Amino acid sequence: MAEEITHDHRRAQRIAKASLGIGLALFAIWLSATFIPALLWAAIIAIAIDPLYARAEDRWPGGRKAWLPSIATLLIALLVLAPLTIGVVEAAREARTVIHWLADARANGLAEPDWVRQMPFANEISGWWQDNLATPEGTALQWDRVRGSVLGGNSELVGRNLLHRSVVFAFTLVALFFLLRERDGFVAQLKIAGTRALGSSGDRLGTQLIRSVRGTIDGLVLVGIGEGAVMAVFYLIAGVPHPLLLGLLTAVAAMIPFGAAVLFGIAALMLIGQGAVGWAIAIIVIGLVVVGIADHFVRPYLIGGSTRLPFLWVLIGILGGVESLGLLGLFVGPATMAILILLWRDYIEGAARTAEIPVPAPD
Incomplete structure (x- = not known):
């Protein structure tokens, strides 16, 4: 009887401690929003x-x-x-x-x-x-x-x-x-917390998060800079005013899928204003070719390859993230999708093992 009372008392303490922790965490999020x-x-x-x-x-x-x-x-x-x-x-x-x-x-x-x-x-x-x-x-x-x-x-x-x-x-x-x-201390604490909360999956989820962030940076930032550099050269050749500044703006816009097309249009309008209609058409065509190569070949390889995430979900994560969180969503969106897909695959693989159903390997 005494053991049951002690067990119930400890259980009540754990519940109270968890409730207090959740309440304080929510309050801290509200304070630091x-x-x-x-x-x-x-x-x-x-x-x-x-x-x-x-x-x-x-x-x-x-x-x-x-x-x-x-x-x-x-x-x-x-x-x-x-x-x-x-x-x-x-x-x-x-x-x-x-x-x-x-x-x-x-x-x-x-x-x-x-x-x-x-x-x-x-x-x-x-x-x-x-x-x-x-x-x-x-x-x-x-x-x-x-x-x-x-x-x-x-x-x-x-x-x-x-x-x-x-x-x-x-x-x-x-x-x-x-x-x-405090890099080493933060990493050690996160590993301990992830293992305690999620077991063996904690380390895998952390690794997937890091890979998805780096893959997104490579696929968006580096490719965007590449697009801006290429287009700056063509702006200079075509005689667009301020080609370096416009190339820099193109690089920033290119980090958002299809965003560079707005800068191509501005460059084309500048050329039309100078009477260079042929060069304006050439800039639009060249820009669309560059964007097509980057968005359909380079980015899917860099982002999808590092996260094992189909590019459709990468695109949904990017566009949905931008709509909800602005520029920050460029990186948070794909990372969230990558973690969600990993959890889904773990669930499917676990269910398949229980039912002895073969699971196809992800692309």
């Missing part, structure tokens, strides 16, 4: 650079707790801030030209360019241009409409969003520094 994206970004960056960082630790073991994490964090900050700085400088250089062009358009209207006559439906386009842009009044009216729809009521929202992203970026760097400094 603003900084969860920063923690996820820090974890993704740490996983991505871990092979290089581990080599640096082996070469300079004395810097593990001080200068190695600091240098790695500083390099990541420069890698993000340098392109942004270049873009801001280029935009500032062009701002004066754009301001003068707008002032001249409001004062004198926009003369119809010669390339309009080479476009399909040239008469309709020419008529609309004469009615809406050829006169100072029409140009001013169209500009006021565009400015009102784009900027009206959004300036405060843009400023608040920029401040929020700056805070998240700063906290990401702080979190990355501590993740790198």
